[in-house]
Amino acid sequence: MHSFGYRLNGLLTFSVTILAIMCAIASLSDNLNTPSPSAEIQVMNINWFQKQPQGNDEVSLTMNISADLQTLFTWNTKQLFIFVAAEYETPKNSLNQVSLWDAIIPAKEHAKFWIHTSNKYRFVDQGNNLRGKEFNLTLHWHVMPKTGKMFADKIVLTGYSFPEEYR
Amino acid sequence: MKSTHIRQILSQAITLGMVVSSALIIWKGLICITGSESPVVVVLSGSMEPGFKRGDLLFLYMNKDPIRTGQIVVFNDGRDIPIVHRVIEVHERRDSKEADILTKGDANDDDDRMLYASNRQWLQQKHIMGRAVWFLPYVGWFTIIMTEKPVIKYILVGALGLLVITSKG
Numbered sequence: 001m002h003s004f005g006y007r008l009n010g011l012l013t014f015s016v017t018i019l020a021i022m023c024a025i026a027s028l029s030d031n032l033n034t035p036s037p038s039a040e041i042q043v044m045n046i047n048w049f050q051k052q053p054q055g056n057d058e059v060s061l062t063m064n065i066s067a068d069l070q071t072l073f074t075w076n077t078k079q080l081f082i083f084v085a086a087e088y089e090t091p092k093n094s095l096n097q098v099s100l101w102d103a104i105i106p107a108k109e110h111a112k113f114w115i116h117t118s119n120k121y122r123f124v125d126q127g128n129n130l131r132g133k134e135f136n137l138t139l140h141w142h143v144m145p146k147t148g149k150m151f152a153d154k155i156v157l158t159g160y161s162f163p164e165e166y167r
Numbered sequence: 168m169k170s171t172h173i174r175q176i177l178s179q180a181i182t183l184g185m186v187v188s189s190a191l192i193i194w195k196g197l198i199c200i201t202g203s204e205s206p207v208v209v210v211l212s213g214s215m216e217p218g219f220k221r222g223d224l225l226f227l228y229m230n231k232d233p234i235r236t237g238q239i240v241v242f243n244d245g246r247d248i249p250i251v252h253r254v255i256e257v258h259e260r261r262d263s264k265e266a267d268i269l270t271k272g273d274a275n276d277d278d279d280r281m282l283y284a285s286n287r288q289w290l291q292q293k294h295i296m297g298r299a300v301w302f303l304p305y306v307g308w309f310t311i312i313m314t315e316k317p318v319i320k321y322i323l324v325g326a327l328g329l330l331v332i333t334s335k336g
Contacts, residue, residue, distance in 0.1 A: 023303060027301075078217075078218070079217060079218060081218060081253075081273065083236070083237060083255075085236045085237070089261075091261070092260065092261060093258045093259055093260055093261060094259055094260070094261040094264075095257065095258075095259040096257070096258050096259075097235060097236040097256060097257040097258075098236075098255075098256050099236050099237075099255035099256060102255075102273075104217065104218070104273070106217070121255065121278075126258050126267070140236070140237045142237055142239075144218045144219075144302070145302060146304070147302065147303055147304060148301060148302065148303075149300065149301055149302075150239070150299065150300060150301070150302060152237055152238075154237075
């Protein structure tokens with residue numbers, strides 16, 4: 001009953017249990033946080049707007065993105081993955097979501113920022129439906145914890161639209 | 168003397184059997200609760216760094232909710248190993264509610280189109296095995312070591328067997 005094997009087994013089981021409980025508590029503490037994020041996105045310029053050879057519309061735009069996401073950070077937060085996506089509907093698709101830009105915020109100090117950027121990823125439609133179309137820009141954030149539950153949310157900004165003509 | 172010895176062996180065999188079946192029950196139960204064929208996955212590559220590192224453990228959950236951009240999904244479209252990446256594009260059909268999905272690893276510059284099997288341009292909902300909802304760092308290294316250095320697996324099973332046999336009840 002007191003052999004080395006038994007003691008080692010008991011010790012390992014105990015330490016794994018304690019670690020698991022600590023991780024669970026760390027994750028639960030995230031629920032106590034009440035975040036109040038804010039964001040603003042301006043489309044500064046439509047750089048170009050063309051129909052590609054395969055028939056799909058593609059657009060390149062420059063955006064001014066500013067946000068304050070500091071309240072999302074807790075002691076259990078490893079990083080924030082944020083991205084801006086365009087959302088719109090077309091006759092064939094009830095929903096299209098295209099990710100335009102993303103970034104990783106590693107610490108609270110960097111969570112209040114302002115960036116002037118063109119879309120990091122190509123904005124290509126399934127078809128040629130974009131002329132004159134209205135779209136939303138959504139800023140999503142994905143909280144990645146040091147341990148435990150990940151959670152995500154977004155801010156939806158409406159009122160953007162594509163030009164009537166290609167350019 | 169002999170019959171007691173046989174009883175001991177039988178009882179140890181039954182104990183071992185119960186341990187194995189309990190593990191199986193827990194595993195199958197997890198599959199039911201999480202709705203995913205593989206409710207727990209180990210991160211094998213560095214394509215989601217710095218968020219997920221090799222050796223981290225991910226708990227998956229799957230339900231009928233539609234796939235949306237930003238979700239971290241595990242997909243397998245016919246290759247040997249499932250991949251954990253983030254959804255960056257979704258085009259959902261108005262009529263069928265089927266969706267075309269595009270994924271990309273956070274640390275990769277390019278999207279996953281090159282990785283999809285048989286020249287596929289988009290993933291479908293059926294290729295998604297689950298969404299990552301819970302995360303434990305480092306715990307998965309145990310599985311990686313067992314897979315990549317089977318010697319350790321044999322040593323461990325041998326030691327466990329020895330422990331069971333030499334225990335006095």
